[in-house]
Amino acid sequence: xxxxxxxxxxxxxxxxxxxxxxxxxxxxxxxxxxxxxxxxxxxxxxxxxxxxxxxxxxxxxxxxxxxxxxxxxxxxxxxxxxxxxxxxxxxxxxxxxxxxxxxxxxxxxxxxxxxxxxxxxxxxxxxxxxxxxxxxxxxxxxxxxxxxxxxxxxxxxxxxxxxxxxxxxxxxxxxxxxxxxxxxxxxxxxxxxxxxxxxxxxxxxxxxxxxxxxxxxxxxxxxxxxxxxxxxxxxxxxxxxxxxxxxxxxxxxxxxxxxxxxxxxxxxxxxxxxxxxxxxxxxxxxxxxxxxxxxxxxxxxxxxxxxxxxxxxxxxxxxxxxxxxxxxxxxxxxxxxxxxxxxxxxxxxxxxxxxxxxxxxxxxxxxxxxxxxxxxxxxxxxxxxxxxxxxxxxxxxxxxxx
Amino acid sequence: xxxxxxxxxxxxxxxxxxxxxxxxxxxxxxxxxxxxxxxxxxxxxxxxxxxxxxxxxxxxxxxxxxxxxxxxxxxxxxxxxxxxxxxxxxxxxxxxxxxxxxxxxxxxxxxxxxxxxxxxxxxxxxxxxxxxxxxxxxxxxxxxxxxxxxxxxxxxxxxxxxxxxxxxxxxxxxxxxxxxxxxxxxxxxxxxxxxxxxxxxxxxxxxxxxxxxxxxxxxxxxxxxxxxxxxxxxxxxxxxxxxxxxxxxxxxxxxxxxxxxxxxxxxxxxxxxxxxxxxxxxxxxxxxxxxxxxxxxxxxxxxxxxxxxxxxxxxxxxxxxxxxxxxxxxxxxxxxxxxxxxx
Numbered sequence: 245x246x247x248x249x250x251x252x253x254x255x256x257x258x259x260x261x262x263x264x265x266x267x268x269x270x271x272x273x274x275x276x277x278x279x280x281x282x283x284x285x286x287x288x289x290x291x292x293x294x295x296x297x298x299x300x301x302x303x304x305x306x307x308x309x310x311x312x313x314x315x316x317x318x319x320x321x322x323x324x325x326x327x328x329x330x331x332x333x334x335x336x337x338x339x340x341x342x343x344x345x346x347x348x349x350x351x352x353x354x355x356x357x358x359x360x361x362x363x364x365x366x367x368x369x370x371x372x373x374x375x376x377x378x379x380x381x382x383x384x385x386x387x388x389x390x391x392x393x394x395x396x397x398x399x400x401x402x403x404x405x406x407x408x409x410x411x412x413x414x415x416x417x418x419x420x421x422x423x424x425x426x427x428x429x430x431x432x433x434x435x436x437x438x439x440x441x442x443x444x445x446x447x448x449x450x451x452x453x454x455x456x457x458x459x460x461x462x463x464x465x466x467x468x469x470x471x472x473x474x475x476x477x478x479x480x481x482x483x484x485x486x487x488x489x490x491x492x493x494x495x496x497x498x499x500x501x502x503x504x505x506x507x508x509x510x511x512x513x514x515x516x517x518x519x520x521x522x523x524x525x526x527x528x529x530x531x532x533x534x535x536x537x538x539x540x541x542x543x544x545x546x547x548x549x550x551x552x553x554x555x556x557x558x559x560x561x562x563x564x565x566x567x568x569x570x571x572x573x574x575x576x577x578x579x580x581x582x583x584x585x586x587x588x589x590x591x592x593x594x595x596x597x598x599x600x601x602x603x604x605x606x607x608x609x610x611x612x613x614x615x616x617x618x619x620x621x622x623x624x625x626x627x628x629x630x631x632x633x634x635x636x637x638x639x640x641x642x643x644x645x646x
Numbered sequence: 647x648x649x650x651x652x653x654x655x656x657x658x659x660x661x662x663x664x665x666x667x668x669x670x671x672x673x674x675x676x677x678x679x680x681x682x683x684x685x686x687x688x689x690x691x692x693x694x695x696x697x698x699x700x701x702x703x704x705x706x707x708x709x710x711x712x713x714x715x716x717x718x719x720x721x722x723x724x725x726x727x728x729x730x731x732x733x734x735x736x737x738x739x740x741x742x743x744x745x746x747x748x749x750x751x752x753x754x755x756x757x758x759x760x761x762x763x764x765x766x767x768x769x770x771x772x773x774x775x776x777x778x779x780x781x782x783x784x785x786x787x788x789x790x791x792x793x794x795x796x797x798x799x800x801x802x803x804x805x806x807x808x809x810x811x812x813x814x815x816x817x818x819x820x821x822x823x824x825x826x827x828x829x830x831x832x833x834x835x836x837x838x839x840x841x842x843x844x845x846x847x848x849x850x851x852x853x854x855x856x857x858x859x860x861x862x863x864x865x866x867x868x869x870x871x872x873x874x875x876x877x878x879x880x881x882x883x884x885x886x887x888x889x890x891x892x893x894x895x896x897x898x899x900x901x902x903x904x905x906x907x908x909x910x911x912x913x914x915x916x917x918x919x920x921x922x923x924x925x926x927x928x929x930x931x932x933x934x935x936x937x938x939x940x941x942x943x944x945x946x947x948x949x950x951x952x953x954x955x956x957x958x959x960x961x962x963x964x965x966x967x968x969x970x971x972x973x974x975x976x977x978x979x980x981x982x983x984x985x986x987x988x989x
Binding site for chain 2: 256257290291292293294295296340341343393394395396468469474478480482483484485486495497498499500501502503504505508523524525528529530531532533534537546549551552553554555557558559568608609610611612613614
């Protein structure tokens, strides 16, 4: 008598179809393993926004009664397995209907499992994942984050590999044969996909995480006013006007203190202030107003506000002046301009290192042209271990349009 | 004096920004909204109020720019902002402008020109609210600007088809099937042309695209300066509904203009003036083929050569057959043309 509760934490829209395939796959695998299951999304995440973290849930139970018992709640408060399909979510989740930052392992029960798709090492991930007041297991499925759009799906087998890995983590609920059978019967299933799931089952890497391991930072949080503290007409105070950066020069806008948006980011802009021609394009074209104007006329992307869309890289006319780099290689949200001002040669070394590492930097947000996924998948489809530099070559310079 | 005004119709005189370096640094729509990565509509909000300045009231009808911006007791707005219902951006603009005027006339607030801008999405503006917008554009004694931010679908509720969705696009209401590939077979409405042609006392209608930020802001400034009810139609690439990598937002805006699918023009006192890349097209520069624009978007991923040809043909028609190219689809009969020439 027991139930298995899973959450799937994913990037809104980019992984919406992926997450729903995983959630449905869990339920159908449960049926093939002789159990009951149900899958549902989180109400507060809808309507989803590109990149903003979202969640689906899947519950598997031994009996129908137990399943109903677990369905009789708005959303699970504790989960046995947290499935995270993008490793930049390891830094925490600020979903759009939630206040503050939640660690990725927040709902995971003691001795539960966080299953993550990643090409990073355990040690690198544990620099990002917040500490938990109980031990748990971290399981890694070696893969790049699979991003696609609302209409065109990227068939890189990520969904079936997760299902195979889950059979390894929770053998009491899902048998590998049950998972294989479910995949074969799915309208998007195939024999090749069954083989991928079985490989993932064998290749899953797991390690215990103690209470002392992980990122010691306290995630940011705040108190919202209670209903009796709200103003007449439920009006909200406006954001104050911004101020010059220093000595009357530059400009730093005030920002919404209750929604920072940086956990939406999967890539961040790295700015070369030495080659910047102060053309203003990144600043004026940024939909999130994340560029602060510096006293010297350059623009510093504020890492609390930047959501990593990459428009700045696209509009910047100078080669390699703004380069989008995989968020996972950064450890804080510190100002790049301040770092540059303090020690320019050291900043150049840091910058060259960050933008030069193509293994880490290459990452695609989604659909760029018809036929793109087919091209990428040629190198991707060993599915047991994905070629990590596959993707779009020469992310920056070759795609300049301005 | 045929004027029916009982109080001043004065507006703020907002000179155009002469170049991108002259644009004000202050932000009146700031960070911390819950829009998608690469949201062009959020950029439109930012540029719209940057152009309008601090003495501005903004009204927003339901849509992404309401739900995603002002959710759960938080806001990115620096200027006063109020929500209004889906179809009522026109009514809200008119009511607010009239209310301000009355309060100033009665001496209940300091008399000064205050910009009133109401924005609406393509669902709220071009589908549901078109009646109210039309009514507002006939009230020439009230100064208000209605800005339609057009992302070509009901994007907030996860991409349902609107009257502004282009031919053949994939939406939740028009998924391409195996037996029938093109489900949405209607051609998009021509909102700016309709508003300009149908409201003789509206002095200013313009189309804009945020990829050309300074020109876009200057159109907003012109609309607010000229006074009376004015209308601006903005085409906003939507990474969620159009299905493209968010970093392409800017490029897709440019491509929409360069392919001639979306023309940039202003109609001031009934005179049509093309500007930017559209002006170059009118003066003879070749339009880019529409496929360059369409095949960068997942919503057109099911298009075959035949569909691309049809789309191209319809766009060619706009430029070659319309009396005022890409603005109004009227065509004079040959006989009428001849008769007019004889006179």
